[in-house]
Amino acid sequence: MTAPREAILEFLSTSSKHMSAKEIYTSLQKKYPGIGLSTVYRTLNLLARMGIVTKLLLGDGQSRYEFKSKGKSGHHHHLICTNCGIIIDYREFFEEELQLVRKTEEKLAKKYKFMIQDHNIEYLGLCEKCKLKY
Amino acid sequence: MTAPREAILEFLSTSSKHMSAKEIYTSLQKKYPGIGLSTVYRTLNLLARMGIVTKLLLGDGQSRYEFKSKGKSGHHHHLICTNCGIIIDYREFFEEELQLVRKTEEKLAKKYKFMIQDHNIEYLGLCEKCKLKY
DNA sequence: TGCCTTATTGACATTGATTCTCATAATCAA
DNA sequence: TTGATTATGAGAATCAATGTCAATAAGGCA
Ligand SMILES: [Zn+2]
Ligand SMILES: [Zn+2]
Ligand SMILES: [Zn+2]
Ligand SMILES: [Zn+2]
Numbered sequence: 001m002t003a004p005r006e007a008i009l010e011f012l013s014t015s016s017k018h019m020s021a022k023e024i025y026t027s028l029q030k031k032y033p034g035i036g037l038s039t040v041y042r043t044l045n046l047l048a049r050m051g052i053v054t055k056l057l058l059g060d061g062q063s064r065y066e067f068k069s070k071g072k073s074g075h076h077h078h079l080i081c082t083n084c085g086i087i088i089d090y091r092e093f094f095e096e097e098l099q100l101v102r103k104t105e106e107k108l109a110k111k112y113k114f115m116i117q118d119h120n121i122e123y124l125g126l127c128e129k130c131k132l133k134y
Numbered sequence: 135m136t137a138p139r140e141a142i143l144e145f146l147s148t149s150s151k152h153m154s155a156k157e158i159y160t161s162l163q164k165k166y167p168g169i170g171l172s173t174v175y176r177t178l179n180l181l182a183r184m185g186i187v188t189k190l191l192l193g194d195g196q197s198r199y200e201f202k203s204k205g206k207s208g209h210h211h212h213l214i215c216t217n218c219g220i221i222i223d224y225r226e227f228f229e230e231e232l233q234l235v236r237k238t239e240e241k242l243a244k245k246y247k248f249m250i251q252d253h254n255i256e257y258l259g260l261c262e263k264c265k266l267k268y
Numbered sequence: 269t270g271c272c273t274t275a276t277t278g279a280c281a282t283t284g285a286t287t288c289t290c291a292t293a294a295t296c297a298a
Numbered sequence: 299t300t301g302a303t304t305a306t307g308a309g310a311a312t313c314a315a316t317g318t319c320a321a322t323a324a325g326g327c328a
Pocket of ligand 1: 129
């Protein structure tokens with residue numbers, strides 16, 4: 001763990017969610033001048049490969065990253081407005097939902113001989129504001 | 135519906151899945167020379183906005199598109215190898231999953247005042263081959 | 269049918285996020 | 299220290315996707 005990496009990880013783990021690489025880079029300049037954009041990208045990819053952060057692909061032209069906090073309180077899925085791009089983290093799973101995910105993972109692992117490591121579930125639609133404007 | 139649009143839609147609806155814009159463009163050149171790459175992109179975005187094709191963001195640097203065939207036999211979710219990128223469409227555990235998706239949609243719609251239009255569910259892991267090489 | 273308005277097309281240029289390159293600097297185990 | 303190894307930062311390069319714009323095509327109407 002080097003200083004730039006710690007700075008990035010520390011920032012991600014305390015910041016609000018779903019930041020782009022450039023947003024992270026800019027935010028870090030204030031407290032950590034001199035850090036390079038390349039390092040931000042490299043570190044984010046590294047942390048993603050290590051399973052410490054999640055890389056989100058939301059179709060707005062840039063990847064977004066969020067710290068993957070452990071435990072039930074951290075894990076969540078996304079509700080995304082296809083018009084304005086707002087992202088809502090929701091954690092109100094049905095017990096059934098967790099059970100089903102586990103069961104599906106098992107079945108898929110067996111049938112397709114995959115080693116399943118993660119899942120993404122997202123719902124897309126229009127948020128309260130964008131609903132009105134169609 | 136113009137000729138280029140029909141060509142793209144016809145191609146997508148009969149081709150194998152998950153094609154990138156450039157792959158679609160190249161494939162069409164054979165049967166439909168003269169079609170422009172811009173037109174391919176414009177048409178894919180149009181069809182995606184119309185809900186006729188699905189735009190997939192898989193993190194390999196380019197969007198992929200698949201025809202969204204109606205009915206239970208068409209709708210599916212994805213199992214993706216994070217190492218080699220292979221994508222498996224799975225359709226089998228559908229009844230339970232569909233019920234749960236509907237129930238979750240209702241709950242989210244009410245709580246967050248969203249109008250939910252679609253969902254993505256994907257499982258990530260290592261495929262049979264990539265499992266061995268870690 | 270012929271005319272006119274509007275939408276679409278294709279070639280090309282441009283943008284912009286991400287990755288690459290490479291010389292310098294930090295890390296770490298003897 | 300010392301030398302081998304890895305990480306860094308500045309800038310260049312890549313390349314998917316979008317924008318521009320003149321030329322075409324579509325579609326409505328007399
Ligand atoms: Zn919105
Ligand atoms: Zn989130
Ligand atoms: Zn694989
Ligand atoms: Zn598919």
